[in-house]
Amino acid sequence: MTRTVSSVMTADPVTVSTRTPFKDIARLLTGNAISAVGVLDKTGALVGVVSEADLLPHLWDDPKPRWRDRRLARKATASLAEDLMTSPAVTIDAEDSLAAAAAKFAHTGVRRLFVLRHGKVAGVLARRDLVGVFTRGDADLEREIVDGVLREQLNLGPDRVRVEVRAGVVTVVGRVERRSDIDPVTRAIRELSGVVEVRNRLDYVWNDVA
Known part of the structure; x- marks a missing residue:
């Protein structure tokens, strides 16, 4: 009766490896009109997420200003997914309820949740996917x-x-x-x-x- 995350998520999301270069990630984001990609290790496990926000520090005039977060400063000179990614990724299980997903969005403030099934990436859930159920x-x-x-x-x-x-x-x-x-x-x-x-x-x- 109760709909689960798997019923509204986008299946088979775009992912990259830890060694994927910066420009390849930028092309994937713009070419697929998405805001983030999952980062997988050699075993296929999700180890992080690279979003548009993780790429923007490359546009800073000063890559290492003192007043900025050191983690973001490192991203300003990073060239591979493993150095650009935000880790750990915020995830949710495919069989969790939509109510559980809404609560996690509210608690974490993230824009999307990567969905796991048996520990592997099965999809991605955006906030708009939850809003869509009210239509x-x-x-x-x-x-x-x-x-x-x-x-x-x-x-x-x-x-x-x-x-x-x-x-x-x-x-x-x-x-x-x-x-x-x-x-x-x-x-x-x-x-x-x-x-x-x-x-x-x-x-x-x-x-x-x-």
């Missing part, structure tokens, strides 16, 4: 809630619970048997991609919550 149509989202969540997952038919979706805001009305049945409805719907907000207005017959 999902209301009718499609409502069908998944009614058929997938309420009927199949929670065994709640339209005679007990009804749903309306407008601009990604899900309103749930009806009556369930027990008060403890209400929160699981909210949690299950909130996990779906494209949900902006859940307004749970369910009533209950028996109060089984202390």
Whole structure:
């Protein structure tokens, strides 16, 4: 039911070796209209990332100004990926949830996450990929809630619970048997991609919550 990182990532991202020259990296970035490449070691493991920001120090007038970060100053004279890269790379697993990805973006402040599957690079996830899930149509989202969540997952038919979706805001009305049945409805719907907000207005017959 819950969409994972693998469902929205860009598969097979552009990567380079640790010995790839500066100009080759610049050509890859501009030629593919991307902002970063992953750097792989001889075993195929991701050891870092070279982004546009890592190349820009080469344009400094003074390659080693005292007031600038020493790490960036070294990049100003670097010619190979192993010296240009930012390491370690910020990664996420392909089967992690979109919520986990959003949290990692917020915590790290990076623009993209390289996606790993079984320790190997499987894709790359940009912030815009997560934003894109909110463009999902209301009718499609409502069908998944009614058929997938309420009927199949929670065994709640339209005679007990009804749903309306407008601009990604899900309103749930009806009556369930027990008060403890209400929160699981909210949690299950909130996990779906494209949900902006859940307004749970369910009533209950028996109060089984202390």
